[in-house]
Amino acid sequence: MDPQSLTIAATRAAVQERRTTATALAEDFYQRIEKQDALIGAYLTLSKERALAKAAEIDALAAKGRELPPLGGVPVAIKDVMVTRGVRTTAGSKILGNYVPPYDCTAVARMESAGAVVLGKLNCDEFAMGSSNENSAWRPVRNPRDLSRVPGGSSGGSAAAVAANMAVATLGSDTGGSIRQPASFCGVVGLMPTYGRVSRYGLIAFASSLDRIGPLAKTVKDAALVLRTIAGRDPMDSSSVDVPVPDYVSELGKPVRGLKLGVPKEYFGEGLDDEVRKAVETAIQKLATLGCEIVPISLPHTKYAIPTYYIVATAEASSNLARFDGVRYGYRAGDARTLSEMYRRTRGQGFGAEVKRRIMLGAYALSAGYYDAYYLKAQKVRTLLAQDFAEAFKKVDAIVTPTSPTAAFKLGEKVDDPLAMYLADIFTVTADLVGIPGISVPCGETKERLPIGLQILGKHFDEATILQVGNAFEQN
Amino acid sequence: MKISEKDVSYVADLAHLELTGEERVRFLRDLNSILDYVDRLNELDTSQVQPMAQMTDLGGDAATLREDIHEGLRKSLPHDIALANAPDADGTFFRVPKVIER
Numbered sequence: 001m002d003p004q005s006l007t008i009a010a011t012r013a014a015v016q017e018r019r020t021t022a023t024a025l026a027e028d029f030y031q032r033i034e035k036q037d038a039l040i041g042a043y044l045t046l047s048k049e050r051a052l053a054k055a056a057e058i059d060a061l062a063a064k065g066r067e068l069p070p071l072g073g074v075p076v077a078i079k080d081v082m083v084t085r086g087v088r089t090t091a092g093s094k095i096l097g098n099y100v101p102p103y104d105c106t107a108v109a110r111m112e113s114a115g116a117v118v119l120g121k122l123n124c125d126e127f128a129m130g131s132s133n134e135n136s137a138w139r140p141v142r143n144p145r146d147l148s149r150v151p152g153g154s155s156g157g158s159a160a161a162v163a164a165n166m167a168v169a170t171l172g173s174d175t176g177g178s179i180r181q182p183a184s185f186c187g188v189v190g191l192m193p194t195y196g197r198v199s200r201y202g203l204i205a206f207a208s209s210l211d212r213i214g215p216l217a218k219t220v221k222d223a224a225l226v227l228r229t230i231a232g233r234d235p236m237d238s239s240s241v242d243v244p245v246p247d248y249v250s251e252l253g254k255p256v257r258g259l260k261l262g263v264p265k266e267y268f269g270e271g272l273d274d275e276v277r278k279a280v281e282t283a284i285q286k287l288a289t290l291g292c293e294i295v296p297i298s299l300p301h302t303k304y305a306i307p308t309y310y311i312v313a314t315a316e317a318s319s320n321l322a323r324f325d326g327v328r329y330g331y332r333a334g335d336a337r338t339l340s341e342m343y344r345r346t347r348g349q350g351f352g353a354e355v356k357r358r359i360m361l362g363a364y365a366l367s368a369g370y371y372d373a374y375y376l377k378a379q380k381v382r383t384l385l386a387q388d389f390a391e392a393f394k395k396v397d398a399i400v401t402p403t404s405p406t407a408a409f410k411l412g413e414k415v416d417d418p419l420a421m422y423l424a425d426i427f428t429v430t431a432d433l434v435g436i437p438g439i440s441v442p443c444g445e446t447k448e449r450l451p452i453g454l455q456i457l458g459k460h461f462d463e464a465t466i467l468q469v470g471n472a473f474e475q476n
Numbered sequence: 477m478k479i480s481e482k483d484v485s486y487v488a489d490l491a492h493l494e495l496t497g498e499e500r501v502r503f504l505r506d507l508n509s510i511l512d513y514v515d516r517l518n519e520l521d522t523s524q525v526q527p528m529a530q531m532t533d534l535g536g537d538a539a540t541l542r543e544d545i546h547e548g549l550r551k552s553l554p555h556d557i558a559l560a561n562a563p564d565a566d567g568t569f570f571r572v573p574k575v576i577e578r
Binding site: 363380 | 492507522
């Protein structure tokens with residue numbers, strides 16, 4: 001079976017019709033991982049026992065001729081920031097190097113209940129902090145399209161695994177662009193749902209007002225299928241909301257003719273690579289020929305999004321990461337004489353440079369005398385950013401932009417300049433700050449054959465429209 | 477320079493981070509460069525703007541309050557499982573270095 005042709009529906013059908021078995025598929029994927037992943041580095045931990053048990057369960061159903069659940073037998077993998085019972089979960093950090101969680105993340109449990117076979121845990125930037133996957137404490141991930149380049153981050157392993165056919169679909173998390181930017185760099189589809197659409201229970205917290213779980217997949221339809229599986233209220237996460245979950249898959253085919261798509265001028269200015277600009281403009285032309293009405297709009301506060309993000313996200317991170325203290329789980333420095341010394345050494349040795357940098361920045365922004373100047377100021381600018389979108393969405397149904405200002409960059413290119421690295425998120429962070437959903441869909445390649453992504457942003461809880469637009473673009 | 481070496485030490489203490497000499501030099505440079513960039517927020521007059529406080533302000537029936545429940549949504553973890561990941565435990569408690577000097 002050609003792995004590239006294995007979408008979720010095709011995989012499930014092959015198992016259902018007994019052209020293969022879930023067990024044979026899982027073993028086939030594990031063989032490919034063994035062969036390819038030494039070069040790519042997408043996986044941190046394989047969960048073979050758990051995967052093969054699930055596969056056997058699905059095969060038993062298929063053998064009895066029962067109808068398989070929507071993801072029945074489909075090999076998937078999970079970013080290592082989502083906890084998995086009995087399977088090591090590190091968040092890409094040394095400080096959780098030997099952590100074996102006692103419970104499952106809700107999104108992972110829902111994937112498994114829908115029949116998915118979880119192959120393992122995927123590499124990422126430490127605590128999801130990074131845009132290149134070079135901040136993983138274990139090893140960098142390489143872009144399957146060009147091994148000298150980064151896969152993007154922080155869900156670099158999630159994007160690379162799909163691109164290299166080492167999973168049919170994966171779960172990632174997005175706090176500043178961490179699903180969409182790697183999807184764009186690796187030439188796959190990446191969807192960040194609305195804040196509150198998917199439970200965050202069991203997602204190791206980075207910035208709680210921004211963090212979201214979402215799918216990376218080969219097609220828009222697969223992303224819709226995974227979203228339908230993981231979306232919806234969860235009593236274990238009080239920020240997950242009770243808004244009805246539409247059948248994203250059956251709504252995919254709705255005509256896009258007459259939809260109004262906003263094109264914000266601020267996303268096409270200085271710093272946008274020429275090849276990316278050309279590809280995205282061509283994509284927008286194509287959407288116009290499909291009958292969408294293209295509307296020039298303005299999101300005037302766009303240039304304030306990155307500084308706002310790096311205050312809000314680091315402030316929340318400095319608080320969330322206080323729990324890693326060497327007492328209840330994870331790494332502990334061995335040579336401390338007092339409790340306080342134990343905390344400081346454990347955290348000093350256990351966290352990597354970028355995590356420490358962000359904790360420092362966040363702690364500073366929240367500290368006495370600076371709270372108003374930095375944190376409160378950023379939360380106010382966040383309101384202005386939300387107003388930008390509220391105004392725009394009075395005129396348009398969705399907004400189209402490039403996902404990233406450039407295609408994948410080289411490993412090492414930005415590691416010594418944190419600010420340059422932060423600017424890789426310039427087109428993605430705003431959607432995180434205001435809570436709206438966004439999707440990245442492949443829209444061509446550079447001359448060097450590097451993928452380019454088209455970003456489609458939607459209204460709160462209107463994933464259906466951005467999925468329709470993405471699907472129409474992909475299918476034509 | 478917004479941040480001095482003293483500030484770096486102060487914030488590292490607040491955050492319970494032991495930093496190497498090299499890290500202190502590096503973070504002094506990085507934090508100053510990032511905060512210089514953050515300064516552009518001061519171009520905006522926000523005196524009449526409310527800070528964002530809620531990500532899902534849906535109100536009404538969509539609000540996520542629930543009835544109080546007595547038992548908790550799940551049972552507490554059994555002792556052995558709660559202690560299983562601890563770097564140091566004695567079977568009943570987490571063990572840590574001495575807190576009080578005699």
